[in-house]
Amino acid sequence: MTMRADEASPAPRILIYSHDTFGLGHLRRSRAIANAIVASSPGARAMIISGSPVVDCYAFAPGVYTVRLPPVTKFSDGGYASLDGTTPLASTVAQRTAIIGRTDASFEPDLILVDKEPAGFHGELMPVLERAAGRGTRLVLGLRDVLDDADRLVPEWERKGAAEIMARFYDEIWVYGLSRIHEPLAALPMDPEMAARIAERLIYTGYLRREVPAMQAGREEPAVARAPFVLVTPGGGGDGAALIDWVIAAYEADPGIPLPSLIAFGPFLDDSTRDGFTARIDRLGGRIAAITFDSQIEFLMRKAAGVVAMGGYNTFCEILSFDLRAILVPRTEPRREQAIRALAAEQLGSARVLLEATAAPLSGWPPRSRSAGTRASRRGAGSGPARRARRGRAPGPGPGRARRCDPRAGLFVTETRIAVVLKGYPRLSETFIAQELLALERRGLSLEIWSLRRPTDRARHPMHAAIRAPATYLPEYLRDAPLRVLRGLGSALTRRRLPALLALFARDLVRDPSASRLRRLGQALVLARELPAEVGHIHVHFLHTPASVARYAALLTGRRWSFSAHAKDIWTTPAWDLTENLRRGLG
Template identity: 80%
Template structure:
């Protein structure tokens, strides 16, 4: 451990495989920032495969380690981002970086995001190493994983339930059971199910605050007045959403509020070029940006939001109390649809399912009605946004005792 990293507070390593999009990285950032903000002596390291991790700012006390990135193909398979490098070589390199980072940082706790064994099992050796040394192991899950018919065979193939039961001291679900129970459909024998239930905590959703404003930050002129924010998250699978919104503005010149579209950094270049041409033809009623790593500022100003319904965007909609239309994707997972429809049933958002028809008039009618929707705060859901506070409490409880002795074991 480097001398300048010495600290009397808990040391938490957060692993995020990040094969696609921005969701895992942004969730890990929120958790890490909350941990160090709640305890000035705490330190956190995020180990991530996100190729855009350098675009984000982190709280003092949070460091990042970048893993060689991988990409996900349309058929569900994976490859190295550098196509000349075999995937197994990339996984071996990632495994080595994770192990060396753990040994150097000497964490009191490791929080793993979503994948119990890591990407292609790259975390298994580190989990065994940590368990031998008494390092606390936590699996963090978003509120929804997928429908049972997709989730069960995937987790069985990966041996995820066995890994979860063998290694993890606690399992945190960043949501509420009344919206979804992500592990309920998994087949488990009674003994394993009982062990998992004892370790399971529903934290509530992860509240988001405005970040510290980056020096020299500039915003589009449209953000100075009332506008609708259209965000496709990372953008890699957001083209259909953007197309539908643009079609609505093309079909209905009377939509009262203009739209600001955030394409996302992973939107296909050809798709973006086509959208840019259509936006120019809309003569100021729609404008676009590529990406905003501080999109919370735009979210907080918007009169309403149109989004796909990924976990982080949903947390921001709740946190900034924005009226929202969600258009969830259903491939390759139905995660967004499950979340969105459950939230709509509680009165928190409005949902448009593409399978019910993509007529421009449907979207235009929803955009017209958006300013009159009920804000999420008008719906009383106990514990809805208590996730970060719950995480900070569990970190103090799990990693707050015997830190010095544990670090000696970790470094031995």
């Protein structure tokens, strides 16, 4: 994709919208694409706006950040409501619309990738689409391989005006699949001109290839996974009770099933239903084990002898990527998407399908199922959507530590990320800072590091390897990154706090008329522009140069900031500079 003429940077900023009204599918697909974008484009940033209540349970690659929307839930009849059960849906949509708008304004993306819903949930994305089109931001709509039966999809998308929105706003439409499996837009009634406009923007990327991620610290797996086993996964679990019941019933009826099973219930399975299943499993003498949720289920996928699943998009991609034998038991309500995909895969020899109405106990396990014709694209997300998106702009080290979380608790609470500004990172002479960062992370704080200089030490202390916070390097000399500085200046010109910053800087420049002072301002402009929207606080170590950069960026963006003073900087920083920083710190 060709970006705006003024966007020559190889490091794109990608905003991904995922409405997430049901299950885990949209979030997991967005996560896979975002992780691939930052892996394939050094310095890239991806910001996922998600309505999933379990987004905080997942670890994301360095440079991928999330903003959580107030969640809604979907009923079996296709209706929606606020997940908390009390807030009117219209109020929740208004909250979500405002959050999306603020995130877009602060993140300033080069490309916006929208998952499935052209206008967003209940039209919540329309204000951002209008603004993005006006400023020239590239817009891409991403669609899974199958949306629904034509008789259900057509009236829904006609009511939403989806074809008109696609033709009006979107530069490209990516279908994450193969046309020989399904053509999701083929049934939409369109006049020839509109059909031609959409057809020329349509790109089939292949299925998004999945890889085993970096293992999270402290990861544990059930004992059953140490030997051959069958993995049973209903995805999020909200509509997977029938599949789980069927598997347990098979083991209850047939003591000769040769392999044990591991059932991943999913975070959305009803508590009482899960308790009932657990009691039945306990009576089977270890032939079935169960877990509630695994945010790195790829590890279990790779080990499993076979998979029993419902046929959702992400599970299907994993079956193809890891070349797994599979039985699919797709749902048919409220959408037939899973059944369409599963039956097409069965025709190509990639899976065996049992529809719920005719499901029988596990006989003849495992099925023979391997077909090169539908393997996940070897390019996958790394060179399909990711390759296209990185033409569009961002930093960060490894995934966060696994956390146990209740998706029904604290739905509207967001964690504030802290940006830590350092003169150089990592440095062997500053292990005391590394100790502090490690301690803060162990207390559950979310950090990211912004360094004014790149490392010069040849050796690296083991503590630095244990720090999970992503590290971004500001231009040490402005001439080294003129485009970043110019973009920072352009962004600053749109901010209402710029006059206050210029007044402060003018006072500082009179007292310190040096190139170093100008460099601090330039670094601050870059920092102010590139800080993710979820960073709510800036903390700086040392009261000399790094403090000026942090102070300027905090003033420009309206964030609070704080500092840690040490011996050398206290005694070597001019008194007037110390006074300014002490007076304005924690402001």
